[in-house]
Amino acid sequence: MERNVSSLGIVLHSQRYGQLNRKLTLLSVDFGIIDVVSYGARKSLKAVKAEVLADGQFFLYYNPVKKEYTLKDLKVLDDHEVLRSDLMQTYRALFFCEMMMKTNGGDSQKAYALLSKALDLLASLPDQANQVLIQFVHQMSELLGLRPDYRICPVCERPYEKDEIISFSSSLGSPCCKDCASLDSPLLLLPGMRRYLVLTADLRFEDAVLVQLNPAAGARIKSYMLRYALLLCGGYLKTLSDGLLVSS
Structure with missing residues (x-):
């Protein structure tokens, strides 16, 4: 039976659909x-406008025969226009959205809460934009049940030394000690980077973003997390293909 339904949601992507529709x-x-x-x-x-990144209560019409949802109305909680008006902020926000689509988001309620918080922090803390990006990937790995234990090698189960440089196992998709690492993996986690990830692992998103990083350390951790995001998403993300987020 055809029915009206509603849900909190965020627009991840928008594309043309016929001559007049999206x-x-x-x-x-x-x-x-x-x-x-x-x-x-x-x-x-008169049509309802739902821009990419819009966060709100979506009122939908579901046709079970066509298995199609139609947008009937939208109560916007935050349109995140401030993000769409800045090129780099747009790239960061679309990177978050693409990660959600590529990984299917995990638990939908937790995924929505994570993305909504990430977009809000990106908009309200532009000076901490790269920390928001780092922590989004960090939080996504936890949401997907794939966050590594940055204290113990998952292969040999040996605790890492305090100043040990951590390598990576491509077969496991996880950091590990150099003795258990894949020869083809370029991912290296320096001691300071690892301490930061351990420190922020149990913090709330908004608190983790405020942990201070010097520019050099921030750039290294961001580069590492972007490469890790590619692994989480199967090896390709359009938002990373031109290198703009890496170099920003």
């Missing part, structure tokens, strides 16, 4: 990641 990819609390058609969105002034 198809949205929505991360919703109640239905996970779904496609939603916004009819007339490209032309009609």
Whole structure:
């Protein structure tokens, strides 16, 4: 039976759908990641507008025969326009969205809470934008159940030394000691980088973002986490393909 439903959600992606419409990819609390058609969105002034990064309560019409969701109305909680008006902030936000789509988000309620918090922090703390990015990947690995233990090698179970440089196992997709590492992996985790990740692992997102990093350490950790994000997402992310986020 056709029915009206609603859910908190965030627009992850938007694309043309026919001459007048748009198809949205929505991360919703109640239905996970779904496609939603916004009819007339490209032309009609009366049509509901749902921009990428918009966070709000989405009112949908579900057709079980076509298995299609249609956008009927939207109560915007935050449009994140400030992010869309800045190129680098847009890239960072779209990187978050692409990670969600590539990994299917994990638990939908927790995924929504994580992305909503990440976008809010990105908008309110522009000077800590790279820390927000680092912590988003860190939090995503936990959400997906893939966060490494940065204190013990997962292969030989030996505790790391205080000043030990940690290598990486491509087969496990995890940091490990140099004796258990893959020869083809370029990922190296320096002692200071590892201490930062251990320190922030149990902090709330907003508290972890405020942990101070000097510029050099921040750049190294960001580069590491972006490469780790590629592994989490299967090896390719469009938002990382031009290197802009790496160099920013």
